[in-house]
Amino acid sequence: MTRMDGMTEHETQAQNSHGQRGKHDMQPGEKHQPSEKHDAHDEHSGHGDHVAQFRRLFWIMLVMALPVAGFSMMFSQIIGYTLPDVAFVQWISPVLGTVMFFWGGKPFLTGGLSELKARKPGMMLLISLAITVAFFASWASTLGLIAHELDFWWELALLLVVMLLGHWVEMRSLAQTSSALDSLAALLPDEAEKVEGDSFVTVHPSDLVVGDVVMVRPGGRVPADGEITEGRAELDESMITGESQPVARAEGDRVVAGTVATDNSIRLKVTAIGDDTALAGITRLVETAQNSSSPAQRIADTAAGWLFWFALGAAAITAVAWTLVGNPDDAIVRTITVLVIACPHALGLAIPLVVSISTERAARAGVLVKDRLALETMRKVDTVLFDKTGTLTKGEPAVTHVVAVGDASEDQVIRLAAAAEYDSEHPLAKAIVTAAKDRELDRATASQFSSSSGVGVEATVDGSTISVGGPSMLRQHDQSAVEMTTTWADEGAIILHVLSDGHVIGAIGLADEVREDSRQAVDALHDRGVTVVMITGDADAVAQSVAAELGIDRVFSGVHPEDKASKVAELQKAGGIVAMVGDGVNDAPALAQADVGIAIGAGTDVAIASAGVVLASDDPRSVLAVFELSRRSYGKMRQNLWWAAGYNLISVPLAAGVLAPIGFVLPISVGALLMSASTVVVAANAQLLRRLDLRPEAVIRKD
Secondary structure, eight states, X not given: OOOOOOOOHHHHHHHHHHOOOOGGGOOTTOOOOOOGGGGGGGGGGHHHHHHHHHHHHHHHHHHHHHHHHHTOHHHXXXXXXXXXXXXXXXXXXXXXHHHIIIIITHHHHHHHHHHHHTTOOOHHHHHHHHHHHHHHHXXXXXXXXXXXXXXXXXXXXXXXXXXXXXXXXXXXXXXXXOHHHHHHHHTSOSOEEEEETTEEEEEOGGGOOTTOEEEEOTTOBOOSXXXXXXXXXXXXXXXXXXXXXXXXXXXXXXXXXXOEEOSSOEEEEEEEOGGGSHHHHHHHHHHHHHHHOOOOOOHHHHHHHHHHHHHHHHHHHHHHHHHHXXXXXXXXXXXXXXXXXXXXXXXXXXXXXXXXHHHHHHHHTTEEEOOHHHHHHHTTOOEEEEEIIIIIEEEEEEEEEEEEOTTOOHHHHHHHHHHHHTTOOSHHHHHHHHHHHHTTOOOOOEEEEEEETTTEEEEEETTEEEEEESHHHHHHTTOOOOTTHHHHHHTTOEEEEEEETTEEEEEEEEEEEEOTTHHHHXXXXXXXXXXXEEEOSSOHHHHHHHHHHHTOSEEEOSOOGGGHHHHHHHHHHTTOOEEEEEOSGGGHHHHHHSSEEEEETTSOHHHHHHOSEEESSOOTTHHHHHHHXXXXXXXXXXXXXXXXXXXXXXXXXXXXXXXXXXXOOOOHHHHHHHHHHHHHHHHHHHHGGGGOOOOHHHHHHHO
């Protein structure tokens, strides 16, 4: 078993003076300059621009709506106040209302036109119909061409403000960025040290060509895919593979752009650059998965489409019926009233309000919803695919086994090993030191510390030479492995032997520690009837050990980064609705491919940006919170849609005069007030989501 230990003082100085720095290592005030090949993704920032535009337009229209409504004749009659008897007052609402119609209504008018051309009527066309009828009817009323009771300026203003608010909230919840791709690009260093003879030339990684030789110093990132030509080092490949343990690489081994040389300098010959690198391949997988996902038809748009035809049909019947009974003036009044009252105040807010409140409530519980469609889909998920490392496990080694040989005790083995490892920065060393602290052992003083890549560490402790390492160290001292450690290895543990003056005194087993809450999360998912699957790049023995401990239903082990997305697709082809939970760069394509991508917040920027939902904590039980949030918010959406659509189904026939034979015709003013009241009901119903408790312990109890 090979391993890497801490850097020597000379190596640390070399890193500090010459180490390459990636984006995440920049000093305050520095700015990262992305390469030109990633500039194409800047276009995605337009989503944020649209959100800002609708926010600004909403506030402007809200300010204008106040005088429009305040000086509207119908509104003053409804509220019960008298307008000033000044000539220009009657023109305030028409003039400002006209500005609002063309300026504030432009997004809806253009959207309605697009839906009309596509022959797919939806929310935009229904809104366009309502504001257009209200606009022309109001002008006709202002000019005395039709009855003054059809002064809809205040209703036009209210409709535009409410719809802009709903659209702003909706766009904010749906805004997507290309930060996943930007984060992938950021894994490359800003500079590369190209070897030219006996000197080094600093160049940008994009300037490298196949065949160039580059130097990667301790702590530096590999600038391009290549093959090591000189040196040996342990590389931290976690940002690519997602696995926590550094991997020993020597002459002839291939290395991947974006990985980090942790202990020693290496020289490598560039074998792939730009779009041919493994990192670029992952980028393409993320991009392809994101672009290939087909958004589900929005419920509100479907309802709006039906309401559009319902409003037109009702208006046509109204016009014909009132004309046949010999009252053309009433026919005009009733028809216009039907078309205006059919405008979807509540329908326009039914979905956005629920999404806004539920996502805000979720954020307080550490569940960050980036994609509304992911939230809507989560309630239907029947398969949850967990990445092992950093998700079900802590992503860092911990001491799981200790055995002593001869007269030594387990505490002595840990105490001496911790003393020898104290100056090392290696994750295994830190785990051993932590184990000594947990056992409250006195720290022994070590001297003459040295480390050897792929072998281990050595130091003088209490007058004895203490060595800690793997098989190579045992061979150097002609020692045999402790027999018990064979079982540990079968379970996937990393085995380190501890020697005192060249003789084995014990062994330590280390493994990626399973999170305490993982068992509860898996059990709770099983209670919901959800199949739990685990995927990892680790060997099958390691994966099966963790799966057995947690009760995992199915395991994908030894999976390469580029194959994780295909495993998600495999589950989907089998009929599963899949939620993927991960935290590494290698998880990004799978997160994008899944029906719902859930990123652990402690993970990489790439994983977070590729997911539809981000868990701010590393508690896997929070996945249950996403289920509960999806179920409850969907319920509120349905309730609001039924209320909003139900109001129209009742009020439109009344406005059309269906009860006129018995002497009842819904007054325009009452219909307008009921329309506003329906919006209040929808808003109040959505507010009930604020009571939702999404804490992991609360969600587990519900199951």
